[in-house]
Amino acid sequence: MSKKNDIRLLRVNYLRGPNLWTYRPVLETWLDLGELEDWPSNRLPGCNERLTQWLPALVEHHCGVGERGGFLQRLEEGTWAGHVLEHVVIELLNLAGMPTAFGQTRSTSQRGVYRMVFRARDEQVARRALAHGHRLLMAAINDEPFDLAGAVADITEQVDRCYLGPSTAAIVAAATDRQIPHIRLNEGNLVQLGYGARQRRIWTAQTDRTSAIAQGIAGDKDLTKRLVAGCGVPVPEGRVVATPAEAWEAAQDIGLPVAVKPTDGNHGRGVMLDLRTQEEVEAAFPVAEQQGSEVLVERYIPGDEHRLLVVNGEVVAAARGETAWVTGDGRSTVRQLVDAQLNSDPRRGESEDHPLNRLVFEEDDVMLGEVTRQGLTPEAVPEAGRKVLIQRNGNLAIDCTDRVHPEVEHMAALAARIVGLDIAGIDLVAQDIGRPLHEQGGAIVEVNAGPGLLMHLKPAVGKPRPVGRAIVEALFPRDGEDPHAGRVPIVGIAGTRGTTRIARLVAWLAQLRGLRVGLACADGLYLDRRRLAAGDARRWDLAHRLLVNRNVEAAVFENDAGCVLRDGLAYDRCTVGVVTDMDGFEALAEFDVQTPEQMPKVLRTQIDVVLDDGVGVLNAGDERVAALGELCDGEVILYAADARTPALQAHRAKGARGGRVVFLQGGRPVLATGSAETRLAPLSPAVRGDMADDILLAAVAAGWALDIPPDLIIAGIETFDAHNAAP
Template sequence: MSKKNDIQLLRITHLRGPNIWTYRPALEVWLDLGELEDFPSNLLPGLTERLTGWLPALVEHHCGVGERGGFLQRLEEGTWMGHVLEHVVIELLNLAGMPTGFGQTRSTSQRGVYRMVFRARDEQVARCALQQGHALLMAAINDEPFDVKAAVELVREQIDDCYLGPSTAAIVGAATDRGIPHIRLNDGNLVQLGYGAAQRRIWTAETDKTSAIAENIASNKDLTKSLLKSCGVPVPEGEVVDSPEAAWEAAQDIGLPVVLKPLDGNHGRGVSLELTERADIEAAFKVAEAEGSDVIVERYVPGDEHRLLVVGGQVVAAARGESLWITGNGRDSVRRLIDDQLNSDPRRGEAEEFPLETIILEREPAMCLLLERQGLNPESVPAAGQRVLVQRNGNVAIDCTDDVHPDVAFAASLAARVVGLDIAGIDLVVSDISKPLAPQRGAIVEVNAGPGLLMHLKPAEGLPRPVGQAIADHLFSADETGRIPLIGIGGTQGGATIARLTAWFLHLSGKHVGLACGDGLFLANRRVETRPSATFDAGQRLLMNRDVNAVVIENGPASILGHGLAYDRCQVGVVTDAASIDGLVHHDVHEHAQLFKVLRTQIDVVLDQGTGVLNADDALLADMAELCDGSVLLYTTNPEHPAVQAHRARDGRALIGLPEHIQIFQGQQPAGRVPLQGAAAQRVLATLQERHGLNADDARRALMAAVGAAWSLGVAPELVNAGLETFATTLPA
């Protein structure tokens, strides 16, 4: 068979928020199959065999069949290449360590052109997986060689570069499990949990509750020890020194053996233990000095190093270290023995997901010094059976949380409080952590700000600990969700004025409101951006603003199709109409009925405790009521509307708009009235008609959308009336 031309990638769009495909970010790709439109998989000899040979786990893809082997069945029966590419990309992501279970491929109105989508938290990772998947599929189609391992490695490298580190990811994951939303604020690990005024921020295991003063104290080991000692926390005696000679003098004063370490170091770098000889102490000074600004000499505390994680004053996890040894064979060097006996451990690696680091002697001068003290260097060949100590302590990755004695936990918690850290890694040395410190002469040797969590999430031995959950619970009490009142307004006509009206009603109720709509970006009724702001980016800007405690965001169909919603869920979702498809041909929307799938996105994200506000006079929108997780409020200009009557009979909320007034109902009971005959109300209705080209009934429905949204958040009808009297129909400068 002749070589087939490449599938053309016509357009790639990263949908950053909930969209027509899924609640989560996704990559949407428009594909032109070209001549391959006439060649489904069953007409391409050997394709299935080549794909399953390269990607054997494709057998696990259920596809539309709904069971294991479903996708392979589709391949054998015949499916089109857009669908095949979807599964190839998903499998590459799975192999690279980023499981991705969602994907869809749908035809468009153009022959041979498809929309393929797959879930993607990060755009660069998704694009890399797409690029490699595209190349793999074309190689399979044309029976050409392809390096699957290299492709997977490229995707994995992109994941390592772009995704959150394991400590941050654990906290974000725990927050997500509690329904707390998040926004990533930079390319690293700075993350906002929650929206607006309800937000908290984390940067790995530091939070916006973490004191900068406390961090500076923790970075100065001598000051930390001084404060701990003054409060009765056991610490080893020590002295800051400025030369090798001073280190030896201090060691003699303190009493041998001693420990030398950098005053402001971390991760155990430059630490030398149990030193007794002058030459070793002076050599250790140089190692420590290279890692920090000053050097401290301390009394050596016998026992194992332990790391206790303190969150909000409580010890939530503990890990123990162990010494590292190699055994000589009379043939191999120390360097080779380390690789064979230690670095071969599958728990060791360079990436953050490995609980243990790869040992590279060139970056571990303290290890080299320890070897020298044993008369060895990296190229030495130990005798057969000779045991060589590579690291006296460190390697803290054995869970011992359940063994911590209450006395030890109290000392660790007190140390964190004395320094002033809300989250702290407390390093202590003790022979038996299940017994009190004092009888063992155990001591706290360091207090660390921003401690790593991986040793507790993926211990080399023992149970993982839910430390991410502990931190999320520390930041948010049991009844806090990190959410503020958020109203999303979807539709095609009058959205900007409806959004401004809604925001004004909330403003009068005492909220500091952020508004993003076609008329600009507003903070507390002050326009801070004049360009149209019914966009994803504008909405996110509001959600990041700490001063905002309520948000209203306009979401037109084009924004939903092009970017997705700026938020994950909302308290109130409004859909006003499906009247216009102007400007949507680019998204292959040619009929009004297609707007249902687009606008339902706004209703899909309403919270369980929220409200969907729907225009019952549009039969297309009324059908969305069953999709809402929360309650539903229907509005109509027809007092006898059968769907509204049935809804009220079930104690549902409704608005009925007559020429004279809007009547508000809770079930069958009147709950208030908004007069429409006054000059202020007429002025607002006239604005809706003149500015947006609405007729009288549609203008009344638009006003009801704003009233319904405000009432859903507890704004009283009387306050709505006052809002109509004071609403500025002209835009502020």
Template sequence: MAKTFNDIQLLRTTFLRGPSVWTYRPVLEVWLDLGELEDYPSNKIPGLNERLTTWLPDLVEHTCGVGERGGFIQRLEGGTWMGHVLEHVIIELLNLAGMPAEFGQTREISQRGVYRMVFRCPEEAVARVALEYGHKLLMAAINDLPFDRKPAIHAIKTAINDRYLGPSTGCIVDAAGERRIPHIRLNDGNLVQLGYGAAQRRIWTAESDQTSAIAEGIAQDKDFTKRLLTACGVPVPEGQIVANAEEAWEVAQDIGFPVTVKPSDGNHARGVTLELYQEADVKAAFALAEPEGSDVIVEKFIDGVEHRLLVVGGKVVAATKGETVSVHGNGKATLRELVAVLNQDPRRGPEQEYPLDWINLDAGAVKLELNRQHVTPDSVIPQGQAVLLQRNGNMAIDCTDDVHPDVAYYATLAAKIVGLDIAGMDMILKDVSQPMQGQGAILEVNAGPGLLMHLKPTSGAPRPVGMAIADHLFPREDGANAGRIPLVGIVGTRHNAFIARLVGWLLQLSGKLTGVASSEGMFLNNRQTQKTNTANWAGAHRLLTNRLAQAAVIQTTSRSILEEGLAYDRCLVGVVTDMDGFETLADHDVREASQMRRVLRTQIDVVLSDGAGVLNADLPEVADLAELCDGEVVLYSAQANNAVVAAHRGANEGRAVLLRNQQVILATGGLERALGTLDALRLPTGHAVDTSALLAAIATAWAMDIAPDLIAAGIKTFEYQPA
């Protein structure tokens, strides 16, 4: 009888929300106790590998450390431990659920049989569901128990749909990410901040903080919008608001047939019924439209094809056209059966990720169409007979390259008239490649338009609409650091709150309204706004979401890096003062001073290429981090003859701040400039200042290109009192 193994124990899980010792992106870190499985790698459990590859055949695509397709399978066959196997099982489940996941690592700690396993996932709730089902699948494979992967994938998909950004918001965030613009999710929905502090912009689906509330209100009132457009010469269909079904029929007769009935402020084509001739149909359409908006409009039906043009920043950036939805009978199947087959189209589905919705035979608009054709869902449709199911709401055929300049002109004009920076223009056109006049009209101007039709058209090329919106919010001429403010990150234990506050003061004097998050509290414009310790992820997060902050100085700790990750993706200047404190981190398996390098290097790893790392050259283990910095390195030392500083100045014409005969020297290669003596650079409060901390602050300010004279004057005016 095969041996039965106890479950792998999940000792603790920690979601690291920012750059950490593992990677730049969010990961879930899990501590695993393999127990007796420590003595049973994958090649010692009969049938394990076969069961895993049967349930998860795409494990063959995992390259693992081998670096080639099938690499992980080689590791399985050669024998690898269960923490590593669990890592790959979770990654594959995430892939199957539609969330590409490639990064994972598993490392043994000093306690035998206990491992730290991490895998990348942007959302904590999704990561925890993937962990739960990955653990269940692996234990089933180990103990030769049945396992159905479909419920597991469904559960992960459900978590993704519940927690992830919608497709419109997501594509804008992804585009911003391509341009290295950071983002912060502000709620559980689709409100997202792009950029930091005063450089930020906010989006909510396809609306931005530049979208006027007045313009949005106008767009929601379709009748008023039409009157504005008409006044400016934009062709729109004749129409009128009606109060009841009887009035709808009277207006329809006055306007002339056919007519359209729709809600005055609905969206997504809900409650819209087209091409009506009969009294019963008009009245039924009124009943369908009334619940979807505050008023109902009857307007002249315009013959042509539905189009949706996306206008961003005064330009048409994408266009799609629609098609009616019909099924054709075979003389055997009922309409319900034919629609069931239609709904199997992989482009159709209930979630936002699908460009086309399922056809619902119980929907009011569909029922009305069927009544007009004298067909019921249980009718057997004769061979070759077409049954029309939907006339509108199916705009998913890309036609961007066909848009005539005249059509684009009227679309952008309508957006300007309403006042929207991002607008979806619903138009009826016989031919989008021909001039507008005489062959079409604008039906609606929509704020916050859906983008999925442009991202996943059923025909034609996807359009980079997310990038168009990102470029609108952050013009390319803003440069490579669009959305960023000067940000200083400081880690260590030696007087770092003082360093952070002095650097914040010097940045303030240089003309930037500066926020400081430190262990002595939160400061903005040199005023204390919070007295509690903010040298952590939450404190930094609050500072980076503050629209007043034109610069930020953020103190952090080794423990915060290990338990939360950094709150920012990159910084202009990263400062490491020391590598003290390993004695307090045994719960993270940091048991030797040498292990601090892996923790504190995180601060230097995130320095921008046009930024600088500021390092204490009097501590060799800190100075050695210079090799990891993507930007410039500025050293500081209280020793005039420091060999590391001398080599740095000589080999790279590097910058350094050093102390010689009580004189603070700013050195660039062989050039030197005296900033002043320690006595002259005394704080006005008379508070005793650690020399190394003062040099660190000076080096940081200099790395931020603050003028030496301003640095000296700022120190003498810094009224520091420990909080």
């Protein structure tokens, strides 16, 4: 078979918000198969075999068949290269550690051109996977070599750069479980939970409630000890020293054995324990000095190190450290024993999937110091049967949450409260965490701000603890059972007929209700009546700014079909979704929208995202618009100028009480629920003469959906033009 020409990637577009395909971000690629349009997979000799050899897990792809092996069945029957590329990219993402299940490929009106999409949590990762998948598919088609391991490693590297850390990811996942939206604010771990004025921010396990003063106190171990000791919390006696000689002098005053540590270190770096001689104390000084600004000598507390996680004044998880030993065999060096007896444990590694760290002498001066104190070096060969201490208090990876004594919990919570931290990692040493500290001479040795959560999420021994959920519950308490914590009211308005004026009018009504309202429309970006940006703000990047703004208590977004097709909606869900019409297909040729019949599939997105206790507002005068009501998770309000409109009458008669509708009667808006009617005050002739019926009724219906009182709706419509003239 002759070599096939390359598939051309005509256009690659990242859809950040809810879109034509799904609620979630996707990478959309327009493909020109060229001559491969005439070569389905069952006509490409050896291609299927090469694909399954490189990517054996393709057998797990159900595809449209709906069962394991479904995609392989499609390959054998014959499917087109765009569809194959979709599955290749998805499998590369799976191999790289960013599991992806969603993808679709659809033909366009142009022969050989397809639109292929796949779920994409990060744009750069998705683009990298697409590039490698493209090369892999062409190599399979043309029987050429392909470096699969290199491709997966490259995508994995990009995944590692973009992924949230484990602590942040656990909190975000817990927020998602409660349907609290999140926005990543930088390339690191700064994340906004919720929208507008109801947002909270986290940075790993720190929140916008975490005091900078408290962080500063926690970073100074000596100051922390003095403060908590003054409130009755047991702490080891200690002193800050400036030289090795001072360290030995302090050790003699405190009484041996002692511990030497940096005053502001973390993760146990530079901490030497159970020091009993002048040589050991003075040797520990430079190790601690390298890891912090000052060195602290304190009384050594016998026992195991523990980490208690305190969230909002409660202990929610606890973990115990492990002591690492090796046993000599008379032949192997200490380094070889560490590799054979400790690092061989599959739980040890360098990634977040490993609860225990690999032990490497060159990376841990404390570990080297422990071996040196025993008269050995990493290259020494201990005699057979000799036990060698490698790490005195290693990874805090043994869950012991259920064993913590109530008095110990009280002391840990008290220490966090004294320092002033909403989330704190309390390090304490105790021989038995199930007994009060004072009974066993235990003590709290550190209070940490921004504690890591991985030890509680993936302990080496014991069960994981839902610490992310505990933090989310503290940030968004369930008092009153708010079904949509973190959300501000959002109104999305889609269509072409007067949508800019409707959006501005609805924003004005919400503002009269006493809310600070953000507005993104064709006239610009606004907060209340102050314009933040000129020009068309029906763009994802501009509109999204409202959701980040802490001053926004409600937001109104004007959308059209182009917004959905180009970027996706700026918000994940909305309180009120309005669709006015199905016009405008003529302007969408670049998206392969060629007929009016394609418009409902695009504009349904606005109704698909209405919350289950929200409201879809639809124009009953257009049967295609009214039909979208069947897709709405929430309630539906239909509007039409004529009360006799068939869709309006049918909706009004639904159910025992009837559906809500808005229409005109004698020039006055009427709000009706079943047979019950509320006639609003008559509007002035000037307003009636200036405002089209559809605009008026859409705004009235949206105001009603927002629970704005009828009198205020009329007052807002009457005063709108005087106060909201476009700049």
